[in-house]
Amino acid sequence: MEKVIFKEGVLQYFDDLVVVLFRNDYFAYLENANKYMEKIVDFATHEILAFHPKKRQKSLVI
Numbered sequence: 001m002e003k004v005i006f007k008e009g010v011l012q013y014f015d016d017l018v019v020v021l022f023r024n025d026y027f028a029y030l031e032n033a034n035k036y037m038e039k040i041v042d043f044a045t046h047e048i049l050a051f052h053p054k055k056r057q058k059s060l061v062i
Contacts, residue, residue, distance in 0.1 A: 004045045014041065 006014075018033045027033040 002049055004048075006041075006044075 014037050018030070018037050021027055021036065022030045022033040027036065
């Protein structure tokens with residue numbers, strides 16, 4: 001299994017995302033915004049490697 005390492009800037013972005021989502025009323029509680037961010041991190045660390053890329057149509061290839 002491969003290891004995913006987030007740079008400090010990415011971690012700061014996630015922290016900022018929680019605050020922005022809460023302040024813009026996407027979530028009524030800060031805890032819920034934090035749980036959402038944790039789900040994003042879990043996806044990035046556990047499931048993103050399992051995704052298979054889709055092939056593009058030849059007409060879209062330059």
